[in-house]
Amino acid sequence: MVELRAATAVDDAEALGADVDHESPTALRVAAGELARRLSDEHCRVDARGLDGARLTAFAEGLALGCYRFTRASTPPPGPRVIELCGADDEAALAAGVRNAAAACWARDLANTRSNEKTPAWLAARAAEGLTPLGVDVVERDEHWLAEQGFGGMLAVGGGSAAPPRLIEASWRPRGAAAQPHIVLVGKGITFDSGGLNLKRGTGMSTMYTDMSGGAAVLGAVHAVAAARLPVRVTALVPAAQNSMSGTAYRPSDVVRHYGGRTSEIGNTDAEGRLVLADAMAWAVRRLRPSVLVDVATLTGAAKMALGTRTGALFATSDDLAAALVAAGTQAGEPLWRLPLPEDYRSTLDSPIADATNSAGPPGAITAAMFLQPFAGDVPWAHLDIAGPARADEDAGFLNRGATAFAARLLNEYVQGAIAVAAAAAP
Known part of the structure; x- marks a missing residue:
C-alpha cells in the first residue's frame, strides 16, 4: 500500500534529475516505477517540481504502481508507505494519478x-x-x-x-x-x-x-x-x-x-x-x-x-x-x-x-x-x-x-x- 501526498517543502527531497522537465508522461511513469522500488524508507519525500497536468498524473501513477505488492505470506504485510511529492502544486493531476493507480x-x-x-x-x-x-x-x-x-x-x-x-x-x-x-x-x-x-x-x-x-x-x-x-x-x-x-x-x-x-x-x-x-x-x-x-x-x-x-x-x-x-x-x-x-x-x-x-x-x-x-x-x-x-x-x-x-x-x-x-x- 502507498499513500501519495502533496508537499510544498523541497529540502532534502529525493532528486529526480535535471532533465525531468523534458520527459514524456510515458517515460516519467516508467522512471517513477523504478524509483518506487529504490525508496526503502516507509516515509520519504520526492522532488516533483516542474511536473503538472498529464506528466504529474503519470508520475504519481508510476510511483503507486511501482510500490504494488501482492502476497499471501503468513508474516504481517508492511504498513502503508507514505511518499510526499514536494512541489506538486497541481492537486487535480495528483488526485487523478492516485485514483488511476488505485x-x-x-x-x-x-x-x-x-x-x-x-x-x-x-x-x-x-x-x-x-x-x-x-x-x-x-x-x-x-x-x-x-x-x-x-x-x-x-x-x-x-x-x-x-x-x-x-x-x-x-x-x-x-x-x-x-x-x-x-x-x-x-x-x-x-x-x-x-x-x-x-x-x-x-x-x-x-x-x-x-x-x-x-x-x-x-x-x-x-x-x-x-x-x-x-x-x-x-x-x-x-x-x-x-x-x-x-x-x-x-x-x-x-x-x-x-x-x-x-x-x-x-x-x-x-x-x-x-x-x-x-x-x-x-x-x-x-x-x-x-x-x-x-x-x-x-x-x-x-x-x-x-x-x-x-x-x-x-x-x-x-x-x-x-x-x-x-x-x-x-x-x-x-x-x-x-x-x-x-x-x-x-x-x-x-x-x-x-x-x-x-x-x-x-x-x-x-x-x-x-x-x-x-x-x-x-x-x-x-x-x-x-x-x-x-x-x-x-x-x-x-x-x-x-x-x-x-x-x-x-x-x-x-x-x-x-x-x-x-x-x-x-x-
Whole structure:
C-alpha cells in the first residue's frame, strides 16, 4: 500500500534529475516505477517540481504502481508507505494519478488472487465490495438465471466445475449522463482455465489464475471512472466461469447455443474465452443498447507471439474507435497495435453443423476476433487481446511480476476522451 501526498517543502527531497522537465508522461511513469522500488524508507519525500497536468498524473501513477505488492505470506504485510511529492502544486493531476493507480492496483489484486480462493461467485462479491461504495450498481446473476436466459456458452464452459458461472454487471450511471454515449466494456472472466477436456500442459496452466485479467481490467476501469465521478454511462460485464474437467464438462464436438440463438461447434474446449464473451456481448447489444462495445480478454497465445508482452492486439469495426483506443493506450502507457479482420479468413470459421467453430485458425488471434464479431451486431466494436501484456515475468518500470491490470487505465483514458468528443459534438 502507498499513500501519495502533496508537499510544498523541497529540502532534502529525493532528486529526480535535471532533465525531468523534458520527459514524456510515458517515460516519467516508467522512471517513477523504478524509483518506487529504490525508496526503502516507509516515509520519504520526492522532488516533483516542474511536473503538472498529464506528466504529474503519470508520475504519481508510476510511483503507486511501482510500490504494488501482492502476497499471501503468513508474516504481517508492511504498513502503508507514505511518499510526499514536494512541489506538486497541481492537486487535480495528483488526485487523478492516485485514483488511476488505485483502480489498477485493485484490478491487479483481483487477477493475482489464486483460484483456490477465486471462484466466479468470489469475483462477483469482490466487484460489489470494491465498486458499490463508489456508487456503482453491481448485479450478480447465477447459473439458474443464465439457464433461463439461454447463456449456452457460459453454461458449457462452467459446467465442469463445482463452482458455477456468474454474469457480473457493474453499472455506473450518474445523473446527467443521458446526453453522453453508453460505453459497454466486456471482460473475459475465466477464474481458472485448465483447458477442459483439451487439457493444458502443466507449464501452460500455472498462470491461469490470471485468465480473468480482462474482467479485472473492465472492473478496474469502472472503478476509476466512478471514483472520478465522470458524467458518462459505463457498464462492465464480466462473464465469469471456471473451465474444469469432470463428468459434466463440455466436450469437443458439442454444439453450444449462445444467448440470442447463434450456435458454435466446439472444436477445442481450451478455446473457451470466446464462448463466454459471445454470450455477454450478445446480451449487451440486445439489452443494454450500447453506443460502443469494447471487449478485453487474454484470448490467444497467437497475439502474444505476434506482439510480445508489452503491446495489446486491437481489432475494430470502426476506424474512429480504433484511433481513440490507440491514443488512450499511448496516454496510459499501455500500447495497442491494430490488426486486420480480413474476409479471406472468414471461411476458416465454417462448421458443417453450427454457425461457426470455436477453434478456427491460424492466424489464431485474427480468427478468434472474427468469431466474436457477429455477436457485436451493428454496434461499433473493438476487441483487445491482452494475452501478452496482462502478465509480467519480472519487475520492470511500473510493472510488477504477476498481473499487470493492462487496459484498466487505458479504458479510463478512452472514456474521458469519449466525453470530450461528445461534448464537442453537442449543439
